[in-house]
Amino acid sequence: MSLRGSPVSDHASLPGGGTIEVWVGVPDDPYVNDKQALKTVDVQLREGAEVLASISTVLDPDQDSEARQLAVEVKAALEAGEIGLHASELEPFADRLR
Secondary structure, X not given: OOOOOOOEEEEEEOOOOOEEEXXXXXXXXXXOOOHHHOOOOEEXXXXXXXXXXXXXXXXXXXXXXXXXXXXXXXXXXXXXXXXXXXXXXXXXXXXXXX
């Protein structure tokens, strides 16, 4: 299955307390009826239903294992306090092929 129907999701425990969901998948676009036409894979930081940060990645929708690796790397960086909750801090992760 692709990231269109099965996004990767994991929760990171923040150093200051609380948790953030690290989500990697193909986001919905209400203007596109054919979901197979969607090709952009995003990494998002979510708190409940709110998206705190989102950035497009270099991944393709069929790169499930690479998406899992991306989520693990972002989670580790968040938990270590190496990055914050901003899209600009996700760029080095999103721009790198795995």
